[in-house]
Amino acid sequence: MNMEKKGAISRRKFLVGIIAASGLSFLGGNIYSGKRIGRFFSDGLKPSEAEIKHYLKNLPEATKKIGREYIQNKQGEDLEEELFNDFYSRFTKNTISGFKHFNVNEMLMGIIQDDYRHNRIVYINNWVFSQMEARLCGLAFVLSK
Amino acid sequence: MIIDGNKKEMPNTVYDVLIAGAGAAGITLAMNLGKDGFKVALVESGDFEVNMDVQNLYDGTVSGNLPLEDRYLTSSRWRFFGGSTNFWAGWCRPFDALDFKEREWVPNSGWPIQKHELEPEYRESEKLVEINPFPQLDENQYFFGKDDNKSLGLRAPYFQWSPPTRFGDKYRNNIIDAENIHLYKNSNIIDFGAHPNKKALKSAEIKSNDGEVFNISAKYFILACGGIENARIMLAAKSEYPQGIGNERDVVGRYFMEHPHINETGSLLIWELMEFKSYGDWIDFRRLRRENNVRSSRVLSISEPVQEREKLLNISVELRPIMELKDIKDTGSKEFIENLARHSSGFIVNKKLFHIPHHSKLVIRAEQVPEKSNRVTLSDEKDALGIPKVHLHNYVSTEQLDNYKKSLELMASSLGSRRQGRIEIEVHHDSALEGGYHHIGTTRMGNDASTSVVDENCKVHELDNLYIAGSSVFPTSGFANPTLTLVALSLRLAKHLKTKL
Numbered sequence: 001m002n003m004e005k006k007g008a009i010s011r012r013k014f015l016v017g018i019i020a021a022s023g024l025s026f027l028g029g030n031i032y033s034g035k036r037i038g039r040f041f042s043d044g045l046k047p048s049e050a051e052i053k054h055y056l057k058n059l060p061e062a063t064k065k066i067g068r069e070y071i072q073n074k075q076g077e078d079l080e081e082e083l084f085n086d087f088y089s090r091f092t093k094n095t096i097s098g099f100k101h102f103n104v105n106e107m108l109m110g111i112i113q114d115d116y117r118h119n120r121i122v123y124i125n126n127w128v129f130s131q132m133e134a135r136l137c138g139l140a141f142v143l144s145k
Numbered sequence: 146m147i148i149d150g151n152k153k154e155m156p157n158t159v160y161d162v163l164i165a166g167a168g169a170a171g172i173t174l175a176m177n178l179g180k181d182g183f184k185v186a187l188v189e190s191g192d193f194e195v196n197m198d199v200q201n202l203y204d205g206t207v208s209g210n211l212p213l214e215d216r217y218l219t220s221s222r223w224r225f226f227g228g229s230t231n232f233w234a235g236w237c238r239p240f241d242a243l244d245f246k247e248r249e250w251v252p253n254s255g256w257p258i259q260k261h262e263l264e265p266e267y268r269e270s271e272k273l274v275e276i277n278p279f280p281q282l283d284e285n286q287y288f289f290g291k292d293d294n295k296s297l298g299l300r301a302p303y304f305q306w307s308p309p310t311r312f313g314d315k316y317r318n319n320i321i322d323a324e325n326i327h328l329y330k331n332s333n334i335i336d337f338g339a340h341p342n343k344k345a346l347k348s349a350e351i352k353s354n355d356g357e358v359f360n361i362s363a364k365y366f367i368l369a370c371g372g373i374e375n376a377r378i379m380l381a382a383k384s385e386y387p388q389g390i391g392n393e394r395d396v397v398g399r400y401f402m403e404h405p406h407i408n409e410t411g412s413l414l415i416w417e418l419m420e421f422k423s424y425g426d427w428i429d430f431r432r433l434r435r436e437n438n439v440r441s442s443r444v445l446s447i448s449e450p451v452q453e454r455e456k457l458l459n460i461s462v463e464l465r466p467i468m469e470l471k472d473i474k475d476t477g478s479k480e481f482i483e484n485l486a487r488h489s490s491g492f493i494v495n496k497k498l499f500h501i502p503h504h505s506k507l508v509i510r511a512e513q514v515p516e517k518s519n520r521v522t523l524s525d526e527k528d529a530l531g532i533p534k535v536h537l538h539n540y541v542s543t544e545q546l547d548n549y550k551k552s553l554e555l556m557a558s559s560l561g562s563r564r565q566g567r568i569e570i571e572v573h574h575d576s577a578l579e580g581g582y583h584h585i586g587t588t589r590m591g592n593d594a595s596t597s598v599v600d601e602n603c604k605v606h607e608l609d610n611l612y613i614a615g616s617s618v619f620p621t622s623g624f625a626n627p628t629l630t631l632v633a634l635s636l637r638l639a640k641h642l643k644t645k646l
């Protein structure tokens with residue numbers, strides 16, 4: 001990590017961020033498997049864009065810091081749209097497979113595990129994330145701006 | 146019996162076996178042959194304590210990227226009774242079965258023997274280096290738990306730590322008390338005399354550290370002076386063999402390997418400490434420690450089937466905890482923390498005592514591809530005895546570093562998919578490479594005399610009675626430290642010689 005660059009976060013904060021970001025997929029009862037999100041998706045229907053964006057905006061600050069590092073080198077005006085469409089299409093692809101009780105947490109875990117199993121990985125400040133984790137973090141940052 | 150090469154009283158004896166070098170290999174061979182009554186001359190350059198004038202006979206030059214400094218040649222090995230075991234750390238582990246096999250993705254790989262053929266000698270070697278028997282497990286079956294991890298191939302092989310056994314101290318009396326073993330100290334082999342047909346050696350020409358020259362005759366000769374010095378002696382022995390002894394095909398000194406170490410490889414965050422109970426049950430790790438007082442530690446590696454699938458070199462990744470006490474909640478267990486810091490392996494952390502994720506630095510210790518161009522040659526400069534100094538060239542390619550990185554990515558994916566942790570990877574092409582001070586491959590074993598120096602019995606192809614012992618005969622390096630395997634091969638060589646004598 002280049003500690004000299006403007007706006008760079010400290011290594012310690014970054015580590016905290018990694019732990020928080022990883023919580024997206026499996027630690028995070030607070031975020032995905034908790035009551036708030038379950039309220040919206042428990043009928044197994046496809047979630048709306050607005051619903052998803054709402055929750056992404058409310059991800060922890062540490063996650064957004066990871067996201068900032070992730071998108072720092074990305075160019076393009078439609079970054080938000082690109083990230084979201086990518087995320088949303090993959091997310092919703094998995095929601096119409098007939099689950100009666102849709103569990104966002106499990107579903108995200110599944111996608112992330114699948115990424116890792118197929119070595120779909122992304123480097124953020126030298127740390128290895130799954131593609132889905134990276135996009136979640138990136139979106140959390142972009143949407144919160 | 147001790148004979149000082151600096152004195153002028155030499156016995157007029159024809160020995161059954163002359164062994165050059167009293168390190169782990171030489172002492173093992175001398176003890177083993179000696180106890181069966183064979184007359185052995187054990188020829189050692191040094192004395193019982195280090196002497197820097199003698200140590201500096203190792204002086205030479207280096208090029209490439211591992212090592213980077215000339216002093217590597219004088220600081221990575223020791224030239225007195227006991228050899229480099231006088232300073233070794235004691236890491237022991239047998240090579241993996243795959244290390245012995247020919248792998249089409251590793252140029253010049255493949256041993257003429259397979260691991261199972263060495264198992265009896267591995268068991269004997271474990272006793273000599275004072276560790277417990279390695280369980281006969283297929284470690285590839287022991288992934289971190291679940292089947293879904295098999296495709297990524299994470300495994301956690303372990304090392305045992307010898308006390309470490311100082312062969313020069315531990316086995317000194319076995320050598321000097323034996324009537325049929327003559328230890329020639331302060332004595333350096335500088336050349337050989339051959340029988341008229343040149344197919345067999347007759348005698349070794351010795352020069353003492355005081356400059357006295359004499360000959361020792363024997364039926365069989367063994368070079369056990371280490372991976373650099375074995376080649377140097379062979380290349381320098383030109384009076385009967387103009388190309389150097391056993392070097393008609395210009396192979397002696399080639400295919401040098403180290404164990405590349407990369408200390409700043411990245412780091413690992415683990416928060417699910419590997420389902421600790423089952424992990425402990427898996428290897429009976431702690432019971433092993435308690436019962437026999439042998440330390441063990443684990444590394445991360447990639448399973449053999451996945452190495453094969455992904456065309457990977459065999460690497461290990463050591464975890465060195467990054468532990469700042471202020472980050473650790475007061476558990477009232479200072480002793481445990483100190484123990485952790487001392488014994489390093491992150492896996493022995495009981496997660497109940499720590500409520501923070503465990504953060505470790507990663508240290509790669511890797512296999513190096515055997516390449517013909519990495520080699521020991523003789524320079525124009527000469528040492529104090531008039532023997533040409535060595536030049537060592539060894540280069541670890543960027544392709545190999547990329548290959549190591551691929552293994553790390555698989556480990557990262559494996560831990561990620563298991564929801565156990567994350568890995569930070571910082572392998573760059575300008576990574577500072579260090580070595581394990583392991584000198585491997587310069588007189589490699591093989592069936593083809595055009596690409597190897599010794600056969601499966603460690604006999605030099607071109608001669609009937611010259612053998613080589615030590616890691617210089619390894620055709621590939623694996624990631625395991627070489628001592629256990631070189632002791633095992635020495636025992637195997639002793640067994641072979643007994644059938645000839």
